[in-house]
Structures are given as C-alpha cells and as structure tokens.
Amino acid sequence: MTDKGLVPALSLVGLLLLWLVAAALTADPQILPAPQTLVAPFLAELRSGELTYHLGHTLLRVVWAFVLAMSIGLILGLVMGRSETINRWLDPWLVVFLNLPALVLIVLCYLWIGLNETAAIVAVTLNKVPNVTTVIREGARSFSPDLDAMARVYRMPLAARLRHVLLPQLAPFMAAAARSGIAVIWKIVLVVEFLGRSSGVGFQIHLYFQLFDVRMVLVYALSFIFVMLLVEWTLLQPWERRVRRWRAA
Numbered sequence: 001m002t003d004k005g006l007v008p009a010l011s012l013v014g015l016l017l018l019w020l021v022a023a024a025l026t027a028d029p030q031i032l033p034a035p036q037t038l039v040a041p042f043l044a045e046l047r048s049g050e051l052t053y054h055l056g057h058t059l060l061r062v063v064w065a066f067v068l069a070m071s072i073g074l075i076l077g078l079v080m081g082r083s084e085t086i087n088r089w090l091d092p093w094l095v096v097f098l099n100l101p102a103l104v105l106i107v108l109c110y111l112w113i114g115l116n117e118t119a120a121i122v123a124v125t126l127n128k129v130p131n132v133t134t135v136i137r138e139g140a141r142s143f144s145p146d147l148d149a150m151a152r153v154y155r156m157p158l159a160a161r162l163r164h165v166l167l168p169q170l171a172p173f174m175a176a177a178a179r180s181g182i183a184v185i186w187k188i189v190l191v192v193e194f195l196g197r198s199s200g201v202g203f204q205i206h207l208y209f210q211l212f213d214v215r216m217v218l219v220y221a222l223s224f225i226f227v228m229l230l231v232e233w234t235l236l237q238p239w240e241r242r243v244r245r246w247r248a249a
Contacts, residue, residue, distance in 0.1 A: 058200040065124035073132025081140020097130040139173025175240035
C-alpha cells in the first residue's frame with residue numbers, strides 16, 4: 001500500500017479506535033454499541049436480502065438525482081458564467097434556492113406531487129442544483145480569454161469549442177461539484193426516504209428509530225457510508241486527479 005493509501009486507512013482505524021473507547025466508556029449498548037456487535041445483525045440483514053434491497057433503492061435515487069442535478073447545474077452555471085445579462089436575472093433565484101432549507105423543498109414536493117418516486121427525485125435534485133450551478137458559474141468565469149480568442153480566430157464550431165476549449169477548463173470545477181454533490185445528495189435522499197418513502201436506507205433508519213434500535217440504525221447508516229466511500233475512492237477522486245493533471249503540467 002502506498003503512503004497515499006496508508007494515511008486514509010490509518011485515519012479510519014483511528015476513528016474505529018475512538019468508537020471502541022467511547023463505547024467502553026458509555027458501557028450501555030443501547031446508547032452506543034461497540035463496532036463488533038454490529039457484525040451479527042449486518043450479516044443477518046445481508047442474508048435475508050433486506051440490506052441489499054434497501055441499499056439498491058437508495059442508490060438508484062442517488063444516481064437519478066446526481067445525474068439530473070449535475071446536468072441542469074452544468075447548463076445553468078455555464079450560461080450564467082458566460083452571460084452577465086442572464087446572470088443578473090437568475091442570480092436572485094439562485095440566492096433564494098441556496099438559502100431555502102432542504103426540508104421545506106422536500107415537504108413541498110411531497111405536498112404538490114405526492115408521496116411517490118417523482119417527488120423524491122425532484123426534491124433532491126432541486127436541493128442540489130443551486131450548489132452545482134454556483135461552482136460551475138465560477139469555473140465559467142475563470143475561462144482563459146486567450147483560448148476564447150483562439151477559438152474565435154479559427155472559427156471553431158460550437159461543439160468543437162465545447163469539447164476542446166470550454167470543457168477541459170471546466171473539468172476541475174465539475175469534479176469539485178461532483179464530489180461535494182454526491183456527499184450532499186445521498187444525505188438528502190435519506191431525509192426524503194425518512195419522511196415519505198417505503199423503501200431505502202432512510203426508511204429503515206426511520207423504522208429502527210421508532211423501535212429505539214441503535215444497532216440497526218448504525219448497520220444501515222454505516223453500510224451506505226461504506227458504499228459512498230467506495231464511490232469516492234474508486235471513481236470521484238481518481239477522476240478529479242485526472243482532470244487536474246493539465247493544470248499541474
């Protein structure tokens with residue numbers, strides 16, 4: 001294992017040791033169970049298929065909301081960053097949605113659309129689009145004027161300009177928006193499931209919250225955190241390092 005991989009591993013081991021010490025000091029498994037006591041219920045949920053079923057539903061909602069939020073935010077951010085007129089018109093909207101609490105949007109979507117998948121995805125997407133738009137707008141504002149001038153001189157078509165001039169400069173900002181977006185989106189998805197869905201990790205956490213079962217709450221929460229860490233380490237971080245290479249060259 002390289003030093004870059006060793007440090008995160010040691011950091012997580014330190015967190016695990018801190019959990020063990022806290023559980024020992026608490027001395028009440030109903031409040032904070034020790035990590036090893038979660039193994040048996042985790043395996044039981046895995047064998048029954050309940051864990052994979054609910055994890056799958058949550059992941060599907062995360063993917064849908066992530067793709068929609070990134071797509072809409074990319075377009076809005078690019079347009080606002082390149083056009084000061086459009087930015088002046090849309091910036092107040094952006095400020096309003098940035099400061100609108102996630103819970104309010106979730107409740108309104110459920111009231112207006114109904115307790116269904118569409119409302120859940122729309123609520124999560126609307127919560128994340130403003131953040132993505134803000135990051136992408138700043139990226140669009142930082143474009144090199146020299147590259148823009150070159151594209152105009154050579155009369156590059158719009159598609160070619162997007163592919164070879166704009167998107168390479170925007171890639172680091174897209175990576176930053178994606179990394180922060182996936183972390184926020186899955187947390188909002190859990191709230192959406194907690195409030196109004198009949199499947200998913202958030203639904204299970206709601207169920208075991210009502211039963212005061214801390215162990216099962218931790219089993220489902222940590223299972224999904226582990227999945228998100230895998231996504232972060234195997235997909236998002238390598239992609240971010242790749243798109244930033246040209247700046248370091």
